[in-house]
Every structure is written in C-alpha cells, then in structure tokens.
Amino acid sequence: MSAKVNDDLLTERRKCEFNVEELTNYLDGGAQATQNRRKLEDKVLSTKGLFDEVPEEYLSHKEKYENAVRKAVVYYKAMKEAEDPNQTEQERANATYRSLLHAAVFKDNSPFSLHLAMFIPAILGQADEEQKKYWMKRASKMEIIGTYAQTELGHGTFIRGLETTATYDPKTEEFVLHSPTLTAYKWWPGSLAHTANYCVVMAHLYINGKSCGIQPFIVQFRDEETHQPLPGIKLGEIGAKLGFNTVNNGFLGFDQHRIPRNRMLMKNAQVLKDGTFKRSPNSKLTYGTMVYVRVVIVNGMANQLARAVTIAVRYSAVRRQSELKPDAGEPQILDYVTQQHKLFIGIASSHAFTLTAKWLTRMYQKVTADLEKGNLDELPELHAIACCLKAVTTTDTSVLVERSRTSCGGHGYMLSSNLPQIYGLVTAACTYEGENTVLMLQTARSLVKALEQAQSGKRLSPTMSYLSEKVSSRLKWDNSIDGIVKGFRRVAYGKVESAMRSMRKYVRSGLGPEDAWNMSSVQLVAASEYTSISEADIRQLQDTYEDLLGKIRPNAVGLVDAFDFRDQILNSTLGAYDGRVYERLMEEALKSPLNAEPVNQSFHKYLKPFMQGKL
Numbered sequence: 001m002s003a004k005v006n007d008d009l010l011t012e013r014r015k016c017e018f019n020v021e022e023l024t025n026y027l028d029g030g031a032q033a034t035q036n037r038r039k040l041e042d043k044v045l046s047t048k049g050l051f052d053e054v055p056e057e058y059l060s061h062k063e064k065y066e067n068a069v070r071k072a073v074v075y076y077k078a079m080k081e082a083e084d085p086n087q088t089e090q091e092r093a094n095a096t097y098r099s100l101l102h103a104a105v106f107k108d109n110s111p112f113s114l115h116l117a118m119f120i121p122a123i124l125g126q127a128d129e130e131q132k133k134y135w136m137k138r139a140s141k142m143e144i145i146g147t148y149a150q151t152e153l154g155h156g157t158f159i160r161g162l163e164t165t166a167t168y169d170p171k172t173e174e175f176v177l178h179s180p181t182l183t184a185y186k187w188w189p190g191s192l193a194h195t196a197n198y199c200v201v202m203a204h205l206y207i208n209g210k211s212c213g214i215q216p217f218i219v220q221f222r223d224e225e226t227h228q229p230l231p232g233i234k235l236g237e238i239g240a241k242l243g244f245n246t247v248n249n250g251f252l253g254f255d256q257h258r259i260p261r262n263r264m265l266m267k268n269a270q271v272l273k274d275g276t277f278k279r280s281p282n283s284k285l286t287y288g289t290m291v292y293v294r295v296v297i298v299n300g301m302a303n304q305l306a307r308a309v310t311i312a313v314r315y316s317a318v319r320r321q322s323e324l325k326p327d328a329g330e331p332q333i334l335d336y337v338t339q340q341h342k343l344f345i346g347i348a349s350s351h352a353f354t355l356t357a358k359w360l361t362r363m364y365q366k367v368t369a370d371l372e373k374g375n376l377d378e379l380p381e382l383h384a385i386a387c388c389l390k391a392v393t394t395t396d397t398s399v400l401v402e403r404s405r406t407s408c409g410g411h412g413y414m415l416s417s418n419l420p421q422i423y424g425l426v427t428a429a430c431t432y433e434g435e436n437t438v439l440m441l442q443t444a445r446s447l448v449k450a451l452e453q454a455q456s457g458k459r460l461s462p463t464m465s466y467l468s469e470k471v472s473s474r475l476k477w478d479n480s481i482d483g484i485v486k487g488f489r490r491v492a493y494g495k496v497e498s499a500m501r502s503m504r505k506y507v508r509s510g511l512g513p514e515d516a517w518n519m520s521s522v523q524l525v526a527a528s529e530y531t532s533i534s535e536a537d538i539r540q541l542q543d544t545y546e547d548l549l550g551k552i553r554p555n556a557v558g559l560v561d562a563f564d565f566r567d568q569i570l571n572s573t574l575g576a577y578d579g580r581v582y583e584r585l586m587e588e589a590l591k592s593p594l595n596a597e598p599v600n601q602s603f604h605k606y607l608k609p610f611m612q613g614k615l
C-alpha cells in the first residue's frame, strides 16, 4: 500500500489550474514520447543490483568507485536490454533526452560517463569512414571503454599550448607519443585512472621536425586481458574532488609510446605512409567534439535544474515555518514571496534552457550536415553561440541550484536531500568543456567582429542581427514581451558598442591590440552574457514581476510535478512525490553506521580518559 501523501501537497495538487500531464507530454515531445520514456525508466529501474545497500555517502573513496563500477555494468546492460528495437533512433534519443535515468543510479556520475559523453562523439566526429566502422563497432558494444584525454597538468584552456607530442616515424609508419615534462601529463580525463583502456589523445603532431598542429589519436593504454598499463604508460587517479568522485578522473604520462599510423583519427587531416601531411580544411574542425558536448551540456543543465527545483518546491509546500500574520498558524514557506522569488526563476529557467537546447541542437545538426558537404560558413557562428549558451546555462544553473539548496534551510544541507550533489555536478560544468570566462571571450570575439561588419554595412548572421538594428537610444519599451525583448536587444547592443569604444580608447592611448583587448575583457564578458535594463524600467517591470509570482504560486507544485521525475531519479528525502519529508529524513539518518551502536568506541579509547584527565 503506497504511503499517505502529505496533506499540503494534496491541496497544492488540487489547486493546480492546468493539466500537468499535458505539460509533461509537451516537454517530452508528445504523449508517445512520455510513454516511451516512462517505459524505459520502468524497465531499467526494476533491474536488480542497481541501487546501494549502504548510502554511497558512507562508503570510502575506494569503495565508492568500486561500487560505481559494479552498478555501471548492471546499468549499461539494463539500458541495452531495455532498448526497443522497433523504436526509431529519434524516438530513442527523445526517450533519453529528458531522462536523468543515470542520476537514479549514480549520485556523482558514472565511471562510464566519458565513454558516452566524449569518446564515442570523438570517434564519430574525427575518424575517417574506415576507422569509424572499426572503432564504433567495438565502442558501441562496450568491448572497449574509452575517454577523451586533452587537458594536461599544465594546460587546459590553451589547446595550442598542449605539450604531449606525437612524432611520426616514416621508417616504421608509427607515431611516438611522449610526455616531455610533468606538466605534459594528461590530467583530468574521466575514467582514465582505472576504468578505461582506450582514449582519444589530443597531441601536438610533428613530422620531420615540423609542427602540424594538435591532432586526435586513438590510443590503447591498458592490456585488454589483464588491464595492466602498457609499456611506456604511467597511470593514476588525480584524487578526491568536490564532486564527480565516481568518474575516476586520472592522469596519464607517455614515455616514447609507439602506435601505428592508422591510430591518428584522419577525417579532417591525414598523414600518408611517407609522412606527407594533408592539412584539414579548417584546423578548428579538430575541436568539433567540444562543440558537440557544449551543445549537450545545455540540455543537461535544463534537466539538472528541473530536478533541483522539483525538490525545493515540493519541500517548500510541505515545510511550515514562522508566522506571517499573528494567530494565523505557521504558513507554508512557499507562501513567502521571497521563497517564490528564489524558486520560480529556477522553474522558468529550466523551461527556457530546454527550449534553447532544442534550438541549439537543431543548429548543430544543420551546421554538421553542412560540414559534411564541405560548407564551413556557419561553423564560426555555431562556435560562438555554443560557447555563450554553455557558459550562461552552466553559470545560471549553478546559481539557481545553490539557491534551491539554501531555500531549504538546514535540511537542504543534508546529503540525503541530494541538493549538494546536484550542485557538485552542475558547478563542474562551469569549468569542464571550456572554462566559462574563456568561452564568453570567444563569443565576445565574434560579437566585436560582427559589430565592425555591421558598422561597415555588411549583413550579419541571424543570431548577431541585433547588432545592425539602428535602434534609437531613446527607445521606450513597454511591459509587453516584444517591448522587453526590444529593450534587452538595445542594451546588448550598447554593451558591445561600449566594449569596442573602450578598446579603441586604449589603442589610441598607445596600447597594442592584445593589451587593449585584455584591458577591456571585463566589459567584453559582460557584452556576451549580461544584459541589464535601465533603472526607471526596473520599477515598472518589478510590479509586473511580483504580480506574476502570485499567478504562478497556485501552480508551482503542478509545474514541478510536470517535470515527471520519479522518486529514484530525485533521490531526495525532501523531494519525494508523497512529501513524507520528516519520515524520510529519519529513515536516512538511521542508515548512518554511527547509529549502529549507542556508544561509539571512541568514548572508551579517547573521550573518557580525556575527560578524566588521564590523556
């Protein structure tokens, strides 16, 4: 018999003014997609051995990893078996697009994450047809487990500064991989330490002493039978982190390690047997995997933010605290307008990121199709947009997840709420796949170029077209959506123009272009991410805003119910559908090993002699 649902949550669900299932269907891309997703989740989550006997937080660092590998093999097999052979690729993608299925199994991400998130995309994007056929067969069947090894101990952002070398030996038709310094060691790749046995390595190619730029190589680094590191390979784990502690991030050093010529992924650039180098049509095509993952991250942020606000809004409907009016009893904390302000922006942002992710994915698919036909025209715009949206969505999601945590008081600080772990996952995305400041400066580079083109009368790409609108600075905008958008476009224009004026001022003062750029870089980042509107209009919008909060209030629980996260995926004492918060907090507390006995052995060993002055 299912447990009794909290009365306040029942009331909230009765108050909801819209059809929750309809919104769920919309988010999934239709009723059939919702059914497919639920069917997949039912199948996979009914698999034995997927969940922890002891809560992960009470395991050692090593036990956490070993337990995660145990679950990863069960999970991956269950996912494979659950695949419906009659489904189209698109239906399958839709079913997983919104599902955070892996989050029900791994609070801190899977040791297989990089195999799916980067190793496979790197092969798909960087291998020639023959290589793709061979490696995809092995990788998709998990005969091998891979990762993506680009970052080094000494370099993450500046890819052109990577020190790992790949020197071509025409006599043996091999590449010799080498880490000339400690800082050249690959450092950070997920799964690298003890899980994977292959990786795509980004290394500096040299032929006859000449630099041929950074190229991708597929490298085996562990024996497939014994899992021992191969000769000339130094491997290890980089240590405990804020989160991602079951992703097995590692380090790898090469000592004159030889690989066959056909291990350089040769879709874009090629090395012939005699050492002839055939250059890529655009050297940045090598960076294509990063563009893909930045696109995927935007959707990942939408889902993680939705999960956090679901937990916080349901808890805020159950938690009663303080006194709003004398003798009126303790209100639900969701009735405080400050609580609504903290949480409703998170609901709206998750929907905004979902729609943005869909739009960006379509743009990525179009540009990738064009690249296949040799048309690189829209690659720069895709790069700029992917950088901006990855940076903005990860920054905003980190802020809003942390705000969801702090809006739940002390219970939000409990690991059993799962809000700290969700924060650990999303805040990592501000750094990986391109640190956010660095990516915003990439976008700024495109914005400055676009404004210069606009000022010389050239046509701009659709996403930059606001820079060519001669919008009057005396524009008055109203509270309509159109008015607000016009206002934002006007201010965004002003930010880019102001940054450019600043750079020109520095150049006139005698600084070189690079120093002028650096001196203006705070404004350049603001131009890429930040749009604010002038003081007078904030007051007008504020009234509208507070009025909107009141309109959302009766529907808040319905809005998060529509995300349709089952309890196992929320994995939270505060966010379960039935709202039995206090019983769950106690149930989880009693699982602490410290509660196995009333007096801990440290009393007799340390406390008692200490208090009796015998230590």
Ligand SMILES: CCCCCCCCCC/C=C\CCCCCCCC(=O)SCCNC(=O)CCNC(=O)[C@H](O)C(C)(C)COP(=O)(O)OP(=O)(O)OC[C@H]1O[C@@H](n2cnc3c(N)ncnc32)[C@H](O)[C@@H]1OP(=O)(O)O
Binding pocket: 102, 109, 110, 113, 114, 116, 117, 118, 148, 150, 151, 156, 157, 158, 159, 160, 284, 285, 287, 288, 290, 291, 293, 296, 379, 380, 383, 431, 432, 433, 434, 435, 438, 439, 442, 445
């Ligand atoms: C994903 C599928 C999921 C399936 C299932 C999921 C499974 C479970 C869940 C998974 C959960 C978690 C997964 C975790 C994933 C973690 C992955 C993390 C991996 C990494 O971090 S990999 C390493 C990432 N590193 C970076 O991003 C480095 C960032 N640095 C750069 O990109 C570059 O150095 C730079 C900052 C762009 C500067 O490069 P450079 O100095 O060479 O370039 P310039 O600034 O001089 O510009 C030159 C010119 O080139 C253009 N350009 C630069 N980059 C690109 C690009 N990528 N594409 C196209 N064009 C580019 C730039 O615009 C300039 O053009 P211009 O001269 O102005 O015309």
Ligand SMILES: Cc1cc2nc3c(=O)[nH]c(=O)nc-3n(C[C@H](O)[C@H](O)[C@H](O)COP(=O)(O)OP(=O)(O)OC[C@H]3O[C@@H](n4cnc5c(N)ncnc54)[C@H](O)[C@@H]3O)c2cc1C
Binding pocket: 114, 147, 148, 149, 150, 151, 154, 155, 156, 157, 158, 187, 188, 189, 190, 244, 249, 428, 431, 432, 433, 434, 435, 437, 438, 441
């Ligand atoms: C959880 C996690 C997982 C990861 N997984 C992988 C992986 O699987 N594979 C992989 O290859 N890498 C991985 N990384 C590494 C990640 O890609 C790098 O950390 C990231 O690219 C930043 O590089 P860095 O750490 O060397 O910082 P640096 O590049 O040293 O930058 C440090 C700081 O310097 C400033 N800075 C640097 N350059 C500029 C600039 N041009 N302009 C202005 N400011 C600048 C920024 O503030 C930046 O934060 C992972 C990282 C994390 C945190």
